[in-house]
Amino acid sequence: MKQVAQNYKSGDLAVLEVPEPSCRPGGILVRSVHSLISTGTELMKVGEARLSLVGKAKARPDQVRKVLTSAAQQGPTAAYRKVMGQLDRWTPLGYSLAGVVVAVGEGAEEFAVGDVVACAGNEFALHAEVNWVPVNLAVAVPHGVAPEHAAFATVGAIAMQGVRRGEMALGETACVIGLGLVGQLMVRLLVASGVRVLGVDPVPERCRLAEKAGARATAGPDEAAGIAGPHGADVIFLAAGGHSNDPLRLAVDLARDRGRLVDVGKTRLDLPWNECYEKELEVRFSRSYGPGRYDDRYELDGIDYPAGYVRWTERRNIECFLDLIAAESLDLTPLVDGIHPISGAAEVYEALRTGELTGVGHLFSYPPATAPVAPATETLPAARPETAAPTVPAGPPVRRPPHAGRPGGPVRLGVIGAGAYAGSMLLPHLAADPAVALGTVATTRSLTAASARERFGFERAVTEAEEVLADESLDAVLIATRHHSHARLVCRALEAGKAVFVEKPLALDEHQLEEIVATVARTGNDRLMVGFNRRFAPLMVELRERFGEHGPLSLRYLVNAGPLAADSWYRDAGREGSRFVGEGGHFLDVLALWTGALPTRVHAVGHDQDVQATITYADGSLASLAYTTGGTPRAPKELLDVSGAGRNARLDNFAGTTLWTPRGKVARRSRLGQDKGQRAELAAFAAAVRDDAPMPIPLESLVATTRATIAVATSLSTREQVLL
Template identity: 60%
Template sequence: MKQVVQNYKSGELAVLDVPVPGCKPGGVLVRSAYSLISTGTELMKVSEAGMSMLGKARSRPDQVAKVMQSVATNGVPATYRKVMGKLDSYTPLGYSLCGVVEQVGAGIDDVKVGDLVACAGNEHALHAELNWVPKNLYTPVPDGLAPRHAAFGTVGSIALQGVRQGEPQLGEVALVIGLGLIGQLVVQLLTASGVRVVGADPDPVRCELAERLGAAACGDPASAAVEASVAELTGGHGVDQVYLAAGGGSNQPVELAARLSRDRGRVVDIGKCRLDLPWNAYYEKELDVRFSRSYGPGRYDPSYELEGRDYPIGYVRWTERRNLACFLDLLARGSVDVEPLVSHVADFDDAVETYRRLKDGELKAVAVLFRYPGHTAEAEEAAQPAAVSVAVPAVKVQPRPARLAKSPVRLAFIGAGNYATSMLLPHLAQRDGVELSTVVTTTALSAANAQRKFGFAEATTDLDAVLGDKSVDAVFVVTRHSSHAELTRKALLAGKTVFVEKPLALTEDELAGVLAAVEESGNDRLQVGFNRRFAPLLREARKRFGARTGPANLRYLVNAGRLDQGSWYLQQGSEGSRFVGEGGHFIDTASWLLDADPVSVYATAPSGNEDLQIVLRYPDESTATISYVTSGPSAFPKETLDLIADGRALRLDDFVRASVYFEKSTAGQQRWVSSRLPKARDKGQNAELAAFVKAVRSGGPMPVPLASLVATTAATLAVRTGLAGGAPVTLAGAR
């Protein structure tokens, strides 16, 4: 088998062919799938190996002391031969991996051949194709957790043990100094524990990454930004805990820790940094300095690690192995996300070159993985989340003849909130042939206000009276999201034509309930407020673009922005997520432009925020990528869209300007650009309402087929399913 080794005397790195280790009792033989390079510990070892003998001695004074003791005991010649023998030998690298059990030793009954396990230990989880791992240094990988993520188990356990030593409590504030691999994991673990985190690192890229992963603020420790953030979050008292996850020879981390800690705060050393404690600063605050020893209790104890003797859980709650299992569980449940930390994945055969690039600074990385041949593909496939398939409900209805509305068309509104009063009612109040019959709200005053402003004949809080009024031709449902499906269902059963603002439903069960009402009543007269397909500018651009013959690529960037603190959109428990609430707009627009409904949905989101990346696939292999971001600047346009196919490109700039580019044109035209709109953006509400009123009056087809509304709603709901499962979602039964 092959293994990565290093000669500490010469600094040589190599991938050697070495014998396969035997499967001894009390452990398992594991074939590696992925192993993780510790960009801190391992690179420090690699760098030391490249030093002169004097440099090696300066970097390891502890080893020099041992040499001097050996000289006193054994003499110079014997000690020299012993030291040179050790230096001129190959030593292994690595201590964190995931692999497949290939052989089970005597006395092992918790795993079997073929199981996926995470392994720990700088003698047992090496960068090698096969490793023998004793019982207390491996743990089974939870179902659904990818091997490349499980390979972080050991490093994650180091971070977890450090956090345990800090004893964080809900609502506390912590400072993490050093935002390398360990520091990034500490940030996430603290955030998951309900602690607000400030990060300190001179690398702005690492600071930005830590903020994406949950840190409240990050900055260069040499700047005033970190101190200002700590003061703001703690009211000037200082942080409750400091985690030293930095390396190097500077004493700045321990000095910064003293300066920014509160009185009687806790300072936890996880990394290997200089620890010349400034006595006065630590004494005056009576700081509690703690050390975190590697992966947890059991480390460096041969009876635990090699002989498999566990510590009773009543005496030692979190051992090495239990920490390892706990971290994998956090990964599997999504409380910690290591994928953003993966800077590079290298084939195992390229190990030497990878180390060289890391050492020379050519490869800037937080975490680097080695990918192994053999069982890797099978293990990855077995551990990846299974592909999910959700059914797009079939529309089963024998439509009854539509009731023709007399002129004027009489409309009732259920709800009169901001959207209804700003985007719908102003258009309807001025439209000939329309009578605003009744407005229904839950509070009497809001109904009276809507009646006064828009001329409703009646205002009431009695929903049943409106649904039972045979003179009402159509009902608008413009309430909070949680009530849309139920109100739509009732209105359909009452025989009304229904216009419901998006979303139609918040869950698959709600969608099924609406369709059950359609089937029961034979009333399929339904419109959802997907207005963008009616926008004049976009319709003109689509017309100019022309018909497609080949697949298209569509990109839709939605700069959704941040919500105000009191917005009811934040009530996700009752009102659904932001994307469920408005994402149908963008899926419907993409599907209308591509003239089809999606057949699969893939969604991903960075940990700690609401930004989404959604990829829709269509029957003709067209794709639409929707970037739904909440972290963008308010001055940037909200919606930009690009569609490319057949040598043509369509661009929409926030419903202000549109353009179409042509590779070739029979008329010689290379580009069409709309004039900039002189007034407010027209996102299609007026044209949508005109089409709806026309359908109600004439009894003709609804502006958007019911099957399309259902497909868009199903795809919107599938985003949540895809985020939870981490795999593409097939929309079974999609047209």
């Protein structure tokens, strides 16, 4: 199918051929009829992508701060690789469309195939021929509403939420500053509400358009001084964008004493304190489509807010906007300035950027379907987007002997999941390794799959994990999806006879771990590797070798994990497991490497975010692991101290090591920056598959480390030690 995308690094904009998405539970598959170009938000994004790296940094100082923090903890090389990986990929455009339902997932039965719907979301309602849309971001279009008008519904909800934040009464005066697309819609909504409406915009044509919609008076910014009369406007709506503070200063001038300012657009807000104080102005912000926006439980899990507590959610705002169109209270015909075929999207954006195309309302049209989309057969719980596991149909296990390898030839690898970590830390190494041939990549998002195919040289891109697992030409599968899907996909891949590399964690609980162990026993396929990369880090390998043979050790591992981001999916512990279960296996695997023994007992205190764990090993070694989140992420993340056999060793955040022996002290520093071993672990896995050699980490150790990681969480909850 066709989809509009832009490379944020180069600024290139293109219409790509990408695989159609699958229909997952909790949503519907929609074939687009029309999608609306947001001439404000999208053109701003397109413009940012054309900037130099310095220009991009100035435009997004919040991202620069994240990069500096990452560089301080991980080193400049790793930070640069991560940034380039995020920039040099195709990103989608669009967030408002109307289309026809072609498949219904479990939990979305309120819709039926053939329904006309309006859809929202910058991750779902994209400029693409087919989109998967969660149930709370789709609304049935009332009879009689044209699809080209229904495509305005998401932007209409933005305007409606801004109007609601104004809390205006009949007869009050509103002034809308900025008469672009959102501003024009706000004028129409305010007029329909019985409010006296004024408008300000530097473009005369937009002022005339607002007057035809019912605005009492309009003016350019330089002529607007007296437009609000002697008392001023009750509410000023800032629907302008840009870096100038002039719209705000004009808003303060036009507001009445104790009036309200509502910011709807992305504009500069340097409040003039004296003027705001003297008028005692109230400043409010309007957040996108309404309550529910940016809440994954609402948008992705389909959990609605009760109307008695939250009357107007983003979905109910969209419904209300469509109802107003159906009742002919809103006339959008004057706003439709052009309908363009999706195949010419790049030229349309360029014409809008240069001003060759004018007006505020431009839409894309899509060709009719050439073949029906198959309905979903998925019966699993709804999966989160991005790196969530693509659809894996349920079915009987496929019993095959373990793969015998292809001695001497490249390993044909399939990949499930190609999100941020895989795209920056795994796939670049695999693409550069002549011993690996990248076959098929599967992700839930069409554009992510297409980007991975183009960037890393995969032969094929799909949105179904089953297509990777069923491909008999593949020797091995790499799984880099969200944590909740790891155990299920590992079992399916082992049953399919593949060698398996899965990112940590192997499992989230004992039940999942036992399922994997049982699958290995049932199939005889033990070709399993977990992404415990730290044991392969060059400094770690060299320090361990120099330390030499030993008896029982005393180990202290300090992990400065830092605070969790507010939008991190680790916060969804009910689905993805705790943060420690997700990451703790890395550190317990390092301890297992040093002791060379299995853990026998775990005792942990603290809570899910801050953990102090003591681990006893079969050889008498004793390890202390401190996993802390209260420090600054600017400090080094990991510090390991090892004592025993008359020697001491220290690993300092994979940047340096020190070894103390009776003969003296030897310190080493990494010359090439921090290296946590991803390249080496992938090469070791590929070599083991190619040569039919043992896996780089014994299965017994993988299971024991995973069991110990889960035991830490158990000990935290029971406040008792756990015997392994």
